[in-house]
Amino acid sequence: QVHLVESGGGLVQAGASLKLSCTASGLTLDYYAVAWFHQAPGKEREGVSCISVGSSSTYYVDSVKGRFTISRDNAKNTVYLQMNSLKPEDTGVYYCSAESRPIGCTVVAGVNDHWGQGTQVTVSS
Numbered sequence: 868q869v870h871l872v873e874s875g876g877g878l879v880q881a882g883a884s885l886k887l888s889c890t891a892s893g894l895t896l897d898y899y900a901v902a903w904f905h906q907a908p909g910k911e912r913e914g915v916s917c918i919s920v921g922s923s924s925t926y927y928v929d930s931v932k933g934r935f936t937i938s939r940d941n942a943k944n945t946v947y948l949q950m951n952s953l954k955p956e957d958t959g960v961y962y963c964s965a966e967s968r969p970i971g972c973t974v975v976a977g978v979n980d981h982w983g984q985g986t987q988v989t990v991s992s
Contacts, residue, residue: 869893869981873963876986881955887948887986889963894981897921897939899965900972901946906985907959914974915961916948924971930956953990960985 875887889901902917916927916937925937936949946963964980966973 869965871963871965871981871983873961873983873986876961876988878989878991879953881953881990881992883953883990884949884951885953885988887950887961887963887988888945889947889983890943890945891965891981892944894965896944896946896965897941898967899981900968901937901939902964902966902972902974902976903937903946903948904962904964904974904976905957905959906962907956910959912962912976914976917972917974918946919972920969926972926974928974950988953988955990955992958988958990960987 870892872890904912905915906912918925918937934952938947962985963983966977966980
């Protein structure tokens with residue numbers, strides 16, 4: 868059975884950093900494109916970053932470009948999202964998703980993705 872588990876969220880002040888982890892069991896994460904999604908309170912889930920198989924490509928939405936960094940550690944079957952210079956608008960639940968996509972990656976949620984349960988990030992001003 869496939870499980871994705873996000874961790875690393877918390878309550879921080881604006882300007883601080885957090886590093887989120889997405890650890891998989893039941894699948895080898897390096898064979899999947901992985902994306903991070905953000906769901907702000909009262910809003911729909913939106914993709915913020917993704918990384919392709921083999922880390923050959925990454926993507927960031929404009930609002931996080933230069934502040935967030937996505938990376939993989941295949942030995943730990945984990946994908947990370949390093950979040951720096953956090954802003955109150957970064958508050959919300961962060962989810963990771965794994966998609967069987969041999970080339971590239973997308974922050975658009977697919978039909979057959981695997982999802983984690985989310986981790987809460989709260990940034991106070």
